Amino acid sequence: MNNSLPRLIDGMVATLRKEVIPxxxxxxxxxxxxxxxxxxxxxxxxxxWSNEFLVEQLRALEEASRDLEGLGLDxxxxxxxxxxxxxxxxxxxxxxxxxxxxxxxxxxxxxxLVAHRGAISAETAAHADATIDxxxxxxxxxxxxxxxxPMFVEISSGAERSA
Amino acid sequence: MxxxxxxxRAFEDPAVLRVRLxxxxxxxxxxxxxxxxLVKFPAGFSWITYGVRLAGFPQAQNVILxxxxxxxxxxxxxxxxxxESLSALQTSSVPIPKAFLASDDASILGAPFFLCERVxxxxxxxxxxxxxxxxxxxxRDSIARDFIDxxxxxxxxxxxRTPLAKWGDGITEENAALHQLxxxxxxxxxxTMRPHPMAHRAFAWLRRQPPKASRVAxxxxxxxxxxxxxxxxxxTAILDWELVHLGDPIEDLGWAFLPQYRGGARLxxxxxxxxxxxxxxxxxxxxxxxxxxxxxxxVFSLLKLALTHMAAARxxxxxxxxxxxxxxxxxxxxxxxxxxxxxLEHTP
Numbered sequence: 204m205n206n207s208l209p210r211l212i213d214g215m216v217a218t219l220r221k222e223v224i225p226x227x228x229x230x231x232x233x234x235x236x237x238x239x240x241x242x243x244x245x246x247x248x249x250x251x252w253s254n255e256f257l258v259e260q261l262r263a264l265e266e267a268s269r270d271l272e273g274l275g276l277d278x279x280x281x282x283x284x285x286x287x288x289x290x291x292x293x294x295x296x297x298x299x300x301x302x303x304x305x306x307x308x309x310x311x312x313x314x315x316l317v318a319h320r321g322a323i324s325a326e327t328a329a330h331a332d333a334t335i336d337x338x339x340x341x342x343x344x345x346x347x348x349x350x351x352x353p354m355f356v357e358i359s360s361g362a363e364r365s366a
Numbered sequence: 367m368x369x370x371x372x373x374x375r376a377f378e379d380p381a382v383l384r385v386r387l388x389x390x391x392x393x394x395x396x397x398x399x400x401x402x403x404l405v406k407f408p409a410g411f412s413w414i415t416y417g418v419r420l421a422g423f424p425q426a427q428n429v430i431l432x433x434x435x436x437x438x439x440x441x442x443x444x445x446x447x448x449x450e451s452l453s454a455l456q457t458s459s460v461p462i463p464k465a466f467l468a469s470d471d472a473s474i475l476g477a478p479f480f481l482c483e484r485v486x487x488x489x490x491x492x493x494x495x496x497x498x499x500x501x502x503x504x505x506r507d508s509i510a511r512d513f514i515d516x517x518x519x520x521x522x523x524x525x526x527r528t529p530l531a532k533w534g535d536g537i538t539e540e541n542a543a544l545h546q547l548x549x550x551x552x553x554x555x556x557x558t559m560r561p562h563p564m565a566h567r568a569f570a571w572l573r574r575q576p577p578k579a580s581r582v583a584x585x586x587x588x589x590x591x592x593x594x595x596x597x598x599x600x601x602t603a604i605l606d607w608e609l610v611h612l613g614d615p616i617e618d619l620g621w622a623f624l625p626q627y628r629g630g631a632r633l634x635x636x637x638x639x640x641x642x643x644x645x646x647x648x649x650x651x652x653x654x655x656x657x658x659x660x661x662x663x664x665v666f667s668l669l670k671l672a673l674t675h676m677a678a679a680r681x682x683x684x685x686x687x688x689x690x691x692x693x694x695x696x697x698x699x700x701x702x703x704x705x706x707x708x709x710l711e712h713t714p
Contacts, residue, residue, distance in 0.1 A: 242690065303561055313570055316571045358694055
């Protein structure tokens with residue numbers, strides 16, 4: 204891929220909007236195309252080239268770097284690459300699994316607090332509740348700030364929303 | 367004639383569906399019935415709806431055929447709750463289509479289905495700003511009166527004198543809210559694809575303060591702008607009874623009061639102010655609406671909406687169909703959770 208992901212998405216959205224949708228017959232089919240645009244806009248705010256894709260490129264670069272470094276004084280002064288792959292580069296799947304595991308514990312804690320409310324002090328319960336609420340709000344605000352503008356009028360009507 | 371092997375997914379092939387429907391109706395009426403036309407309606411996330419023109423069917427020429435596909439939003443389906451409730455309500459003043467026939471036997475059309483009268487009228491939609499804006503003045507007031515009166519008529523209908531009495535086993539004023547919480551908890555567990563602490567938080571809040579219902583009534587389950595037909599400023603039919611059940615009538619008010627159905631206006635379902643809505647409803651239903659119960663059911667309704675969005679995500683993820691409205695709906699889980707969080711901030 205030689206273009207940035209956001210620019211690729213902008214280009215796909217513009218093409219669908221200006222070149223494709225006006226020629227689609229049928230309200231439902233146009234609505235589906237607007238659905239594709241909406242999901243592309245949503246991806247743009249959260250996606251990037253995957254770690255797995257970039258790490259493999261770095262591994263290749265590292266292999267070449269080490270090989271060339273081995274030439275040592277034979278190519279003294281040459282601009283030899285010195286790339287290294289980060290040892291602890293988590294994949295997006297690993298990050299997602301870590302987040303889900305953490306959220307699973309938060310869910311279990313919420314349920315535990317309900318079941319044990321009588322056995323802990325009111326102050327402790329309030330502290331735990333407040334911490335959980337702060338956490339939930341922070342997560343929700345982040346999700347909302349990385350969400351595309353809804354397009355439900357376009358998706359349900361198959362027509363551009365008038366400004 | 368169609369063959370038994372045609373039954374599988376017959377509802378997806380209009381040519382096969384026409385033959386199988388004609389066969390079925392001929393068998394039911396004991397005389398030849400022909401399907402003259404079959405038109406699929408584009409709206410709806412759940413049941414597939416066809417407008418059907420029949421010849422030889424004694425009850426009507428134009429009917430609606432509703433089919434619950436195995437991949438629908440709330441699948442697996444049964445046609446019976448909608449059919450039985452519409453049948454029971456024929457004697458009420460709630461405007462509804464006449465229910466004709468129904469079956470859950472998938473060997474007939476490939477999925478549960480029912481047939482009802484085709485009622486004339488258009489559908490104002492909550493998410494089309496232009497439609498919402500067109501509900502103004504005397505037209506809006508007239509529709510609002512019908513909308514509120516129909517809800518009060520539904521909630522005061524004596525279901526115990528109808529075959530729906532069999533639905534009432536174990537549902538009381540005391541446990542109606544908890545009964546529904548259990549039902550939606552089960553759906554949450556079925557639909558969720560990852561842990562959602564906000565859903566746990568909301569369920570915990572709701573379980574702490576379930577209200578006692580003033581009565582056990584028929585609850586429509588999806589009573590809102592977009593689920594009725596209107597003609598000449600009057601509601602001609604209340605539609606989409608797939609979530610009908612017995613419970614606390616305030617549950618329907620909580621759903622109708624959701625911000626999502628206000629069409630960009632401050633009015634409940636784009637029709638009436640909260641005060642006017644409650645005042646007319648109370649006069650028609652003959653009892654006060656407990657404001658605490660209403661707040662409970664608004665939060666519960668938001669949770670149900672978030673869970674419905676999870677169902678959409680699950681439907682799409684399972685790959686049974688590729689309707690782009692499903693992932694689009696799924697993006698609304700967080701905004702709905704945020705609305706719940708804001709209410710809980712003020713009513714811990």
